[in-house]
Amino acid sequence: MSAKERGGKPIEELKLAGNLPSPTGVGLAILELTRGEDYSMGDVTRVIQTDPALTGRILRIANSAASSPTQPITSVSQAAMRLGVRSVRNVALGFSLVSGHRSGECRSFDYERYWAHSLAVAVAAQVLAEETRGVTPTDAFTCGLLSDIGSLALASIHPERYAEVLRRACEQEGSLLLAERELLDIDHVQLGCALLSEWGLPESFVYALGTVDTREPELAPSPEAERLARLLRHALALAPRILTGSQEGELPEELELDVARTATVLARCRGDWLEWGRTLQIPSALRKAESAGVPKAELELASQRAAAEARAKPGCGLRILAVDDDPVSLRLIALHLSRAGHEVIRATTGREALLAALEHAPQMVITDWMMPDMDGLELCRTLRSTEECRGMYVIVLTGRDRESRAVEAFDAGADEYFLKPFESRLLLARVRAGQRTIELREQVESDRRIQAQQVADMSVLNRKLEAAAMTDVLTRLPNRRFALRRLEEDLGIALANETALSVVMIDIDLFKQVNDEHGHGMGDLVLRETANVLRGIVRREDTVCRLGGEEFLVICPGANLEQAAATAERMRRAVAHHVIGYGYGRPVTISAGVAQREEGADTVDDLLRVADRRVYVAKAAGRDQVCSEDPPRSHAKSA
């Protein structure tokens, strides 16, 4: 049974529950945009850039993944250049899941610990990937981050029943999978695999995840998947030590690291984990580091008590972040709010409040206006520009002297303002009014998600239509229209980042003869076969397009003239050695012209013209060859 099959059936049923963790906002947009194979770097970077928090995280990982100390990466498109657009897409999806599922309905499930642990696995996988090579560190990070996503999913779909599962697993010691299967008919590994394939993450991720809980894994689909799976198992073994900060014990022998190296690796993991914990605002990584080793069962008992208490007052408490640099006011506000049944988180500066907002995801923020450092309005504006905090209900407190400027508070995005010194009954009445708005908003938000899903379904159709318009029917290669658009885009990025870019123009030799001698059917076959050979030769970041007739274009971002010429030469040789069969005896050959972006040749037209000219030179010199320079012209004017 493959991992996909194992999860294949249940996910269809579970989807009906509608509570599966899913990327939200930007994550959803990225997922949609990249469902197919033909998404472009420009598309992905554009979407990511709309969210400042996500952008920061992508840059962070791009810079940490830089193996050699080069120039720091400062834009998403540079990150995509360095990491590959697929890795960026995957890691963006992973992050959007973290931000969307900080808390949830299942009271026995420790969401904070869950993310702290996943983050530790991610960091360990990334560091180990850098140590051992063979797996892209960014992919290792993403795979680690999502390594236990099935548990989160089960807790989201069945909050009540999963609590029961956790209780039972605790009694039976360690047979969580068994308890899951008994009570829910599916375990978290199966579901995790199903989700990863549902989200279009690489097959190697799905395979790796499927092997974590089995001693006899099935055959890996690729060597890469095998390496990733091994790495993930090692990362999982390391994670507890990252959480507790313990240096003891040895790393798995297979890693072949000596004692000194082990200590370095652990220290780096721990450091990275704390850093990421801060960046992603995963609180366990900040303050609960020492208690993170507590078994789930004990946490569960504690949270059961909390659950019982929470249920005692149904529906009447909000999670409110109160911000004031005056400790006396803050204490009083917190007192009134908590007496009214609300959960209060306190902060004394704007920056502290921002961190607390990301960490605790409050439904309401009550902030003083005048504060040093970051004032209430700035806090408000910043919250509004962050995906996670956009929807929070914000009340700004202000002294009477500023009443006339209340409009500024609304302009900054506040929902309400309130005068200080406050009268408690009035404040609480405003909070109640806010609560009604929040409940409405949450309803609207849930409706909006459903709509977004419908829109997403529609856009899949649209994208299929668009893809059809961009694809050459015969060869299944991108067509001329796509080629020109892509070249324009890649050229823009290369110019902005001052990186290399080359193109290879290819023409099949004596193609007219093929059609004349063997008919158009054979001509089509030759085109298709040649297209397949070219597709198989190029680098991952290159794009092969059919410009029309027997003419192809290969776009090679990041490649200089020499590198592109080498690719072209490989393609020439491969085509010449390829046997087409089907009664077509003669070898097919190609002539290729290579051009690189350089001063004086930095537009699409320039590049195509130079490459085309060199194809002509190659043809004139006897065909079946690559030309990457203009011939010395005998009649050339001397400078």
Next chain:
Amino acid sequence: MSQPHPEPVLDLSVLAALRELGGVDEPGLADELMQLFLQDSLRRMSTLEDALALGDRVALARTAHTLRSSSTNVGALRVARICTELETIAREGEVRDAAFRVRELARAIAAVREAHGQLRRAA
């Protein structure tokens, strides 16, 4: 040499209201708030001194503003009044006058500390 003040150091009715607010659940609330205020005001005073030394009007005004808010909450009327005046001076007046107010403020805070101590001993 200090001028007579138009108001008492502490408004006892505010303290009584705070005690009532604390009720049986939090009988120490009034004292806790007063402690919070006194601790905080120490920090604010040093910020004010720094701001004076640097001639930083914005910091002066902001700190006075915050201190006014906390002092009002605990009924420290004199501190609150001086803060209001200091804030206005910091925004519009002479920094020299501000220095005078800051000294006056330090005395007013000391007076609150003293008065509160007496109240606690009497209780």
